[in-house]
Amino acid sequence: MGYVAIADRDHEIEHHDPQTFITKYVWSQDHKVIAIQYGITAIFVGVIALILSAMMRLQLGFPDSFSFINPENYYQFVTMHGMIMVIYLLTALFLGGFGNYLIPLMCGSRDMVFPYMNMLSYWVYLLSVIILLASFFVPGGSTGAGWTLYPPQAIMQGTPGVDWGIILMLVSLVVFIVAFTMGGLNYVTTVLQARCRGMTLMRMPLSVWGIFIATILGLLAFPALLVSGIMMLLDKVVATSFFMPAISSMGADAGHTGGSPILFQHLFWFFGHPEVYIVALPAFGIVSDLLSTHARKNIFGYRMMVWAIIAIGGLSFIVWAHHMYVSGMNPYFGFFFATTTLIIAVPTALKVYNWVLTLWEGNIHLRVPMLFAIGFVFTFIHGGLTGLFLGNVTIDLPLSDTYFVVAHFHMVMGVSPVLVVFGAIYHWYPKITGKMYNETLGKWHFWMTFLGTYSIYLPMHYLGFAGVPRRYFAMGNTDFMPDSAQDLNAFITMAALFVAFTQILFFVNVIWSLKSGKKADPNPWDATTLEWQTPDNPPKHGNWGHELPECHRWAYDYSVPGYADDFIPQNVPASDEAPAGRQHGVEEH
């Protein structure tokens, strides 16, 4: 048998305990530190994007009241808000942050397989963020082309930031993809090669499954963005004509011949749609674990959940043109993509049913992470249902480019994943920091965020039905829109500002608890997964002390009949299962 016991090849991974402050916290090769670096950076740019969205809302709610918002920088706010949120916050946080933290701990490994490359991944990501933020300060400012960066307008005079902003944006994306690829190779290889003894693929927690499949999607889909980014850079810098049609700008020939803007759209959405699931799949996985842990019940239909993640991952590559129904495509083409789009609803709905069935007759503890997880189920169902409208060509056409679309994708891939991010941070906070957060503040944070975001996005659906177009700086005199649309816009803006300020609660909680929170129990939620069974809390470099854990069961042995505790950790051997009345002896607390 050519198989080398995984525990025995531990020496292949070099582990030098870092000594100095610099090697421990700055140039760190420890996956946990890198995860925190990724997390802090991503949340930092996320806050910038949040402020940008508040500026947009100020203009929409109270047009012409603020002298510092003109049409030019309104478009810059829109563009940077979208790009940062989708790529630099959510992708980086779920894969670079949670992926880095959870994969080795949940799989029972000491670290990522290639710690040095892992470190490099973070620093290159940071570089991409710096390039992106630098574009605010160059002449002409950042690009205002919309986050989709459609040519020809993205690189033509008249669009804000056409001189330097767009170049920095494209370069930053290319650099980000390099960083992601280095991280992604690590995540995939670690899942495939460094799991502890007994951790079969089908014993992995769903969080790891979600992150694993999302990473594969990212590795295969980001090249499409890379291709389109490089080709657009060439169109802009050396005036090739990949995407640029023969066009005159301000009365002068722009120097391009018959390129195809539609080609860019295909490439962009070939990346763009899997990107939705790059963000969603880790959220699906994490939410499954949160629901199961805090409902003290095994996840309903574990294998179905895994297959659904895989099926969604596969299908996500053949739905991209549903973003292009209005590009003048062949009706049969549209029919094909509408069909595949609606088919994706099947595995997705299956997951939603399973989440709800997991809660059924569970012993539900409404702690903060659980509130966020249940909140996610609400917002995700809501956003998913409006997706059924937009997936159909005939319904999409009139709704295209209205606030209905904005409401849809913010519900499904804005609010929903962010709720999971918060839930996950609260859930793993005791493990990451060794301290407990403040429960009351956390609950206030949840309710204000959850109700607040509903107040923002629910009314937007009505605006969309009324035909209010998205991306407009101001509506001007438009007869078809009732005056009340403006009142609704003002209300939405108030709600948005409220939600934005509410996030201060989160930061206060996280920072205050770091110093003054009470010391956390190593396994405060009585969870089964391996990261809660580490010898130290928070886990030290190398995670497991002298001996790697062995995995004997799946991650969902909650409330097993006949046992004293309502959970059995994954590293408890089958023979040691404590019958009722006996305490099993892995974790003395």
Next chain:
Amino acid sequence: MEIGLIVLATMLASLFGWLLKQSFNTTPWVAGVAAEADHQAPFNARPKLVALTTFLAVATSFFALILSAYSLRMELGDWVPMTEPQLLWVNTAVLVLASVVFQWTRNHAINGEASRIKPGLLLTGVLTLGFLVGQLLAWQQLNAAGQYVTTNPSNAFFYLLTGIHGLHILGGMYVWARATVRSFGGGDMDAVKHSVELCTIYWHFLLLVWLVLFGLMLST
């Protein structure tokens, strides 16, 4: 987009098929002894090989998508086929040779004939650098003939494809350089052997990519 779609679908199907195979007939909810599960351990505990394979999938996706763009762009009215410089045939031969020598080096390294590793590595390095210099010369010839990158979309694609392929080779040269320095510095020969094995796979892959690219550019 068909090319990209077919290539990606094939890769995804094989990976997801493998994953599904791992999951059928399993009963994850039944606890068991850790050792019983060992037969399910994937591959053969060679992380670098797995990482390389994954990277090749990424690169395949990348090149397949550029080729998709190529085939879509080609159908538009302003496309004028470019005449490729004859020098490319020489370059191709050099790259084939580099691949052959790498395979030869690898075979000797596997058989424990360490003395062949150093000359093998040097020779592949020279050949590969020769290929890169040849590509640059081809660019120069084109430029001299007035065939600039902006002259026509087919030219733009030629420069783009050769440039990106060249960058991939440069990336491989970095690993090659590390292995070469290590083999001459009397470093760990097992590590050198492993690098040679992985480089051989990568060189074959880039040769294959080049043959596909070259064939496509010749035929269109």
